[in-house]
Structures are given as C-alpha cells and as structure tokens.
Amino acid sequence: MEGYYLMPHPPIIVPNIGKGEELRLYETSLTFHEVAQEIASIKPETIIMITPHGPMFSDVISVSSGEAISGDFRRFQCYDLSVQALLDSEFNQLLVQLAQEQRLPVLEVNREVLKAYGRPFELDHGALVPLYFINKYYTDYKLVHITYAPLDDSELYRFGILLDQVAKQLNRQFVVIASGDLSHKLSESGPYAYSPYGEEFDRQFLQKLSSDQPLEIFNMDTELIKEAAECGLRSTKILLGTLDGKEIRGEVLSYQSPFGVGYGIIRFHVKGNGTKALKYIGRSEKPMKKVLSHQTNPYVELARRCLEDYFTQTKTMIAKEELPEIMVAHRHGVFVSLKKDGQLRGCIGTIFPTTDCVASEIIRNAIAAATEDPRFLPVDYEELKSLDISVDLLLSPTKAVIEELDPKRYGIIVSKGLKKGVLLPNLEGIYTVQDQVAIACQKAGINPDGEFEIQKFEVIRYTEGD
Known part of the structure; x- marks a missing residue:
C-alpha cells in the first residue's frame, strides 16, 4: 500500500x-x-x-x-x-x-x-x-x-x-x-x-x-x-x-x-x-516562436511587432497560433501607450473589449496609438526604435465614490450622459484623488464641481523589460 x-x-x-x-x-x-x-x-x-x-x-x-x-x-x-x-x-x-x-x-x-x-x-x-x-x-x-x-x-x-x-x-x-x-x-x-x-x-x-x-x-x-x-x-x-x-x-x-x-x-x-x-510528455509543449523572443513581455512585444509589420507591410502578419493561449482565450479592455524620451507620444485604449481577444485588442490599439491619437502627429517608422511601449489590461470597472479612490492603484471613468473620461492608474504627476478626478473630468468636458458618475478599475501593466 x-x-x-x-x-x-x-x-x-x-x-x-x-x-x-x-x-x-x-x-x-x-x-x-x-x-x-x-x-x-x-x-x-x-x-x-x-x-x-x-x-x-x-x-x-x-x-x-x-x-x-x-x-x-x-x-x-x-x-x-x-x-x-x-x-x-x-x-x-x-x-x-x-x-x-x-x-x-x-x-x-x-x-x-x-x-x-x-x-x-x-x-x-x-x-x-x-x-x-x-x-x-x-x-x-x-x-x-x-x-x-x-x-x-x-x-x-x-x-x-x-x-x-x-x-x-x-x-x-x-x-x-x-x-x-x-x-x-x-x-x-x-x-x-x-x-x-x-x-x-x-x-x-x-x-x-x-x-x-x-x-x-x-x-x-x-x-x-x-x-x-x-x-x-x-x-x-x-x-x-x-x-x-x-x-x-x-x-x-x-x-x-x-x-x-x-x-x-x-x-x-x-x-x-x-x-x-x-x-x-513534452510533445504538446508550445515554445514561444520567434515572434516572442523572451527578451520582453509577450504583451508588449506583440504591440511592437505589429507596429513594425504595420509600417513595413501596411498590415499585421502575426498569426494567433504563434501567440500564448492566454492572449487569445481572454477578452479585456486594453490601453497601449507610447513614450519617447519619457514623454507621451501616443495612447489609445478601450475600456471594454471590442474585439475577439486580448491579442486583437492590443494590435488594434497599438496601431491606433501610433497613427490616430489626435493630440500628436502620427508616429513614423524611424521613430519606432526610440519608443517605449506599455500595455495595460483593464479589469472590469465597478461603481465607486471618491473616498474609495486611490490614483496609484485604481484608474477611473467619469461619465455624465454621453460624456465620458478615462484615466489610467499610477500616472506620473498625478498623486492625489482630486487631481485624478479633475483631469478625467477635463478630458470628458464635465464640470468637476457638478454631478457625475465614477467607476474605478484596476489594470495589469506590462512594460518593456518585464
């Protein structure tokens, strides 16, 4: 026995x-x-x-x-x-x-x-x-x-x-x-x-x-x-x-x-x-293919690779079969941020998932961050090497009051009617709840002294070098 x-x-x-x-x-x-x-x-x-x-x-x-x-x-x-x-x-x-x-x-x-x-x-x-x-x-x-x-x-x-x-x-x-x-x-x-x-x-x-x-x-x-x-x-x-x-x-x-x-x-x-x-045993092990080189986080590397493909081929060539299962089996809202010399160069995201999986969300928002952010001129291919890329996966938002907020831990969504403003957590220069709410309201065109709804959410942030 x-x-x-x-x-x-x-x-x-x-x-x-x-x-x-x-x-x-x-x-x-x-x-x-x-x-x-x-x-x-x-x-x-x-x-x-x-x-x-x-x-x-x-x-x-x-x-x-x-x-x-x-x-x-x-x-x-x-x-x-x-x-x-x-x-x-x-x-x-x-x-x-x-x-x-x-x-x-x-x-x-x-x-x-x-x-x-x-x-x-x-x-x-x-x-x-x-x-x-x-x-x-x-x-x-x-x-x-x-x-x-x-x-x-x-x-x-x-x-x-x-x-x-x-x-x-x-x-x-x-x-x-x-x-x-x-x-x-x-x-x-x-x-x-x-x-x-x-x-x-x-x-x-x-x-x-x-x-x-x-x-x-x-x-x-x-x-x-x-x-x-x-x-x-x-x-x-x-x-x-x-x-x-x-x-x-x-x-x-x-x-x-x-x-x-x-x-x-x-x-x-x-x-x-x-x-x-x-x-x-071991036959079904799926080593990462060259698209994911292990030199950085796969979420961030997917964003960089799709931008390289976009600028060189005008379309993304990455097959889902090449990606870890976790990136194609789940749906989340995603923000992709681009920085150059420490300064924001583009940021586009979705609060809720709009595509079939996290990988598709990253590809869509990475290209949009480089080409469609109205605050900046479009990124060109020569800039790509000098950009730092981060990817934020958004967890489901929940209703909140100001007393529950923490700008380091929680992002926020402020809304009034059709107006809506989003701010990610842990952003440089935003250290108080008051600043966080004021900036989110400014983005939405909402009077911060008036009435509006607040939702909070957490993110999983991936940066190059993770």
Whole structure:
C-alpha cells in the first residue's frame, strides 16, 4: 500500500507561528491532520518529499544525503519548534546510481557540498510544514528529501518514474508527497502583485488533476503558469511520474486562499492499470516562436511587432497560433501607450473589449496609438526604435465614490450622459484623488464641481523589460 499527496506549506498554519491567524486556514489544518493520520495507517518505511524550497540548482535535481537532517521555523520568528528525520541512505544510493545510468541530472548534496554554495544543510519549510503534521501521528519512517530543478517536463516525469523504480526494487512501503503552493497572486494582500490569471491557474490545475486525465496539467498554457507565480506544479509533475502506467484520479480534499496564496491538498487514487505516458510528455509543449523572443513581455512585444509589420507591410502578419493561449482565450479592455524620451507620444485604449481577444485588442490599439491619437502627429517608422511601449489590461470597472479612490492603484471613468473620461492608474504627476478626478473630468468636458458618475478599475501593466 502506498500513498500519493499534494500538500501546501504555509508556515502560518503552525499555531506557534500563526498566533491565531492559522484559524483562517481551519479547513486546511483539519485536512492536514486527516492526511497525516492516513499516512500513519499506511505505515510507510520511506516518505519521499519533493519540495521547491530546498537547495535548488538550475540544471540538476538535488537529493539530501547523510544519516539525518533537521530544520526549524526560526526564520518565521518561531524558536521553539524543530523537526528531525533520518534519511534513507540506501534509497538515495540506488537512486543516484540509477540516475547516472539513465543520464538523469541528479546530485547528492550534504553539509560540505552546500557549504561551498553558502547554503545550510537543513529541512526547508516546504518539507517542514507537512512533516510537522505527519510527525504528530507517525515517526517510524526514513526520509528522501528532494528539491526539484526547473528541468523540462519529460525529465521531471522520468525522475518520478525512477523514484517508483527504486522504491519497488528495494521493496519499500512508501508515500510520495509533492509539496507546493498554488498561485501567489490571488489578491492584493498576497505576497505578489494581484493577477486575474492566478485564480484561473488554480481552477485549471485542480480541475485537471481531479479529472479522468490528470496528465493534462502538462498541457497548461506556459504564460498562464508564468503569471500565476506558483511553486507546486513541478513537484506534482514528478509525483505523477511515480504513478506512470496507472489509471489515477486526484481528489481535492481542501482548497483555501485567505492570504492571497492558493493552498490545495489532493489525494491521488490508483484505479488500476493505465497507459505508460512518458513518450507523450513534452510533445504538446508550445515554445514561444520567434515572434516572442523572451527578451520582453509577450504583451508588449506583440504591440511592437505589429507596429513594425504595420509600417513595413501596411498590415499585421502575426498569426494567433504563434501567440500564448492566454492572449487569445481572454477578452479585456486594453490601453497601449507610447513614450519617447519619457514623454507621451501616443495612447489609445478601450475600456471594454471590442474585439475577439486580448491579442486583437492590443494590435488594434497599438496601431491606433501610433497613427490616430489626435493630440500628436502620427508616429513614423524611424521613430519606432526610440519608443517605449506599455500595455495595460483593464479589469472590469465597478461603481465607486471618491473616498474609495486611490490614483496609484485604481484608474477611473467619469461619465455624465454621453460624456465620458478615462484615466489610467499610477500616472506620473498625478498623486492625489482630486487631481485624478479633475483631469478625467477635463478630458470628458464635465464640470468637476457638478454631478457625475465614477467607476474605478484596476489594470495589469506590462512594460518593456518585464
């Protein structure tokens, strides 16, 4: 009997750290206890912990080597809690040996190796939090502590297959835990700037894993993943490799996000024999084509490329098939701004989407900003190289009163009858609500001392160099 789980690692869920705030994760805490008791009933000889927060290398998966390993929560201002575990040296030895034979990039790391990199040899919080709960019910195991690397999907999956191979060859009773949080961009209170794509990532991730085709997470849009700022996807891809050749389905036991980060706990059930899938992993990966060179944000680069095509060919030549799925699967209002030597050179936008997708909206408004802004002469081709381009994606506006406004965070729409004025947030020189409202009213031809309606909206701003 084995067990396979995805577990998050929020330190705040530990009462000594949360000091009451952990109650906001009450459902997650109950599920942690449930899973920990379930693992105790399995009585694994080996727990395989795959974490994103140990000693990570760019080109090799690291495996902690030695007799034992420990860690504590002092970096979270908690000095009276620690976790210790014996390491499964026999498992590690065979794992490294077979990895070398199969040409998989795996490195054993110990105290001396990590000292050379200025890193301590210890359990990271990606391992500490799940083990904190498990150790309350069961401690008679040895640990395999793994930190993944940003390798391609097929190598991560192959490594998972290898873990299963080692466990079976040693006849180990084992549990695999993929430690990882989901999007870190679910709200303004989170650790990263809010993105509407964070919620979409979490929704797709959980839906795919709990479907009949959990391997569909390998086909998720690369830009959606990038926007989400997650740390659990690669751990999960390795875990799925340990289940290769089996028919599986994930069961979402809990999901909460009170702190702007998605915390999901999933149990994976083995339904029977299935297809060995390694030959399919990575085939559907969609690397960005030359239209998106990785040298800048794809939203901004699309705007620049369509302007180059416009001036040189009088039409845009970019096919939607060349673009990330996220740019063609969603509709938003978009503003495209052009600056030269720090001064505005053109800006055209739409409050609500007027085309079939974000990509079309960018193309339309980029060309209009260069050629149709009535405040400026049209841009010519020779100027294009000296322009800085930014793209703002507008989220849905909501009614507001002046007391709710913040010119750094919110853009505004003022309207009276058919008159309407729009001002983006975080504009240079506009620091007060009064200035923001006055300028928006001036643009609309509305008396700022009279009556008018206000709506506020947030934007996701992309600039060159992002």
